[in-house]
Amino acid sequence: MTVDAQPINTRDDIKLSNAQIAWRAAQDIADGAYVNLGIGFPEMVARYQPPGRQAIFHTENGILNFGEAPPPGEEDWDLINAGKKAVTLKPGAAFFHHADSFAMVRGGHLDVAILGAYQVAQNGDLANWRVGAKGVPAVGGAMDLVHGAKQVCVITEHVTKDGKPKLVEACTFPLTGVGCITRVYTSHAVIDIQDDRFVLREKLAAMSLEELQAMTGARLHLDGSVADLVVPQL
Amino acid sequence: MTVDAQPINTRDDIKLSNAQIAWRAAQDIADGAYVNLGIGFPEMVARYQPPGRQAIFHTENGILNFGEAPPPGEEDWDLINAGKKAVTLKPGAAFFHHADSFAMVRGGHLDVAILGAYQVAQNGDLANWRVGAKGVPAVGGAMDLVHGAKQVCVITEHVTKDGKPKLVEACTFPLTGVGCITRVYTSHAVIDIQDDRFVLREKLAAMSLEELQAMTGARLHLDGSVADLVVPQL
């Protein structure tokens, strides 16, 4: 077991950057997959599609197959994504209204949704919309997106900024959805959620299972061998 | 009271033709009204729009503002009405799918729906889809059309071919809808349904109230004066 004065989650040599977490999540998206990426950090996943594969991105405000932001000054502010950022279209795009858009979500037509998280519980519960009762609550499409996609994944730091586990036995923050998450890509590991348990699939080679368990708020189960989490410099 | 050996309903001199019933119903359709006409006899209403008024006709298979049949040989069999007859388009037409079409119906967006009837009860119940338990049942859009239009009217002979009342205290045939009919145009009268009662508005001048009552299966109420039902030769 590696012992170090500095907690592992603060050591940049044993931690993926956000770009690297996004890269790892992108590797699991099949060619032709229909994908919704949550606002913010999850949007980075679109940059790292493997060569030869093309995912089709859905934004809940009514576009399929949108692309990068246009050059500054060339924005059409009717052509935005769910984060209200200007986007462009790829060939084969389509527009539709909000009810049709959420029919795609709720009806199980998306292959993958990738969201951020405050907490993920071992039974698949997700908390990602508010941390307490103060301030102005805002939910957007988060509670819809956690239902319907064939795979609903989270990308996240493994622990909070002050070192608290984000993968927990039970969420303490208000829930976004119950039993909805199937896979979590963190700064340190790739973990599936199966039968109300965290099942470890990949971890950084530089850390031990015990070190990872110590950073995790619920028991990590094994189901066969654990692969090394290997990500390029980005 | 006129007394005659021949029952009044079989006397063509004291009876409107189907075209005349359709004409009378057409007079109550306002300019710009959105109207659905049931298959068959009700379709005749479209021919008798008063000059200067233009109704917009809806067909439940997904067209607004369709027009007459095309000349034989010029049919496009993707351009049909609910009765599966070829139609044409008027300027300002629109196509839409079946769910949107019935959103128009069920959502109360039609101004008028005009349907045929086997029986209409004094509480507004309609029976117009089957007469018994035999044969192959077929309902189409009838049960939807009776809900949602601001006015749901019936055009019908006042009595059956064998002289039985079609306006009754309670329907004996299977219902299409409960409490849905607001006005009935018959071969002999115009009758509103209000507060679970038939209220006579117009009748043919050549017959007495008593004669009309004798042909009607429920009590006819008066609410002010009864106008003459005046219809041109057609």
Add this chain to the structure above:
Amino acid sequence: MDKTIGSAAEAVSGIENGMTIMIGGFGGSGAPIELIHALIDKGVKNLTVINNNAGNGRIGIAAMIDAGMVKKMICSFPRSSDPRAFTDRYLAGEIELELVPQGTLAERIRAGGAGIPAFYTPTAYGTELANGKPIAEFDGRHYVQERWLKADVAIVKAHLADTYGNLTYNKAGRNFNPLMCMAATRTIAQVSKIVSAGGIDPEHVVTPGIFVDGVVEIPNPQQEEELIRAGVAYA
């Protein structure tokens, strides 16, 4: 990614005995005759078929019924100018019928596609078609609870497709087709022409490609009405 399929036979190759199949069209308008006939050639059995009607003449769905492929019809109007195929089997007790009001049929299919397991409608309240269904009162009016409809496969007819499966339709041939695309595990569209991605204006797409799994080009599709007038039988 290219959703093009080379032939009608290949398009229906995944349809198996016992499946529930949505078939687009309203009468002959928007009816995927070539895909239906390819399915007859394949010869599957015990199908539950969802369509507004129940076939006409001796072609299309009527020919499927004649071929003994259909166990149950879910439809609103099993009548036509020549309804023998369904009528004879129905009166002989050889085919089941679930009769659904047309607007309820459309909404149940949309609900299946939209992940809505049940909804309330005023349609059929107080009639025999609401027998056995939950009733609820909202704002003083009674409504019938209806359940979603889904299918294993939908076969539909559209006008244009691009290689991503985005679809447009021809006139009132639209009808049930866009809804059925949403409600099936696998959706196959026959189209008059397949264009490249970008060949359909994104503003004019009626069915976004996410709802479509395969498209097959049938350049000059047959119209049921014309076949019936010509007395054609498919067997």
Add this chain to the structure above:
Amino acid sequence: MDKTIGSAAEAVSGIENGMTIMIGGFGGSGAPIELIHALIDKGVKNLTVINNNAGNGRIGIAAMIDAGMVKKMICSFPRSSDPRAFTDRYLAGEIELELVPQGTLAERIRAGGAGIPAFYTPTAYGTELANGKPIAEFDGRHYVQERWLKADVAIVKAHLADTYGNLTYNKAGRNFNPLMCMAATRTIAQVSKIVSAGGIDPEHVVTPGIFVDGVVEIPNPQQEEELIRAGVAYA
């Protein structure tokens, strides 16, 4: 029949104190800024406003809130790049908020337009946003019963209208606009151009005219995002 209205002021003239108003748009995309500002000029109060958001900066819905016109917001996301108008009033207890998940909001509006008083959705099950709502189980999964949303008036932004009120939209400016057209007693659309009947291909109509009561031409509509970047305040 011609649904053309001569000015934005005339278009909103029927909107009265205490009404429930649906306002189209997703953020600034598809937002009917000119109709909103005409409504501010008219100066009604105690409105319940249904929109995905709750205003941004000092224009549009934010300016309505600043002007004290809004009693309650029904929305999914009352945040923006500059959410002061709503945030200040909300934290001061001066404005009510009904927070609705975005897809549920869209479906409730569609249900209002389609005559569906209630439906079931998996969305929000097990969360505080389902508190007090009926829960039902279908096929082993839990769902929340949601009710329709309707409004007295909808004000929306579209691209083209014909004189019959048929509408097309500009790109993702479509969003909630077609749904709101369906769900209000009276629907007014501002459009970049009004064409004669027949000027829109029937295949390309997104909102059929039956859902629209009046159209007003605003040839070069303002975009919320550009106004905010320019620091514009409407008062």
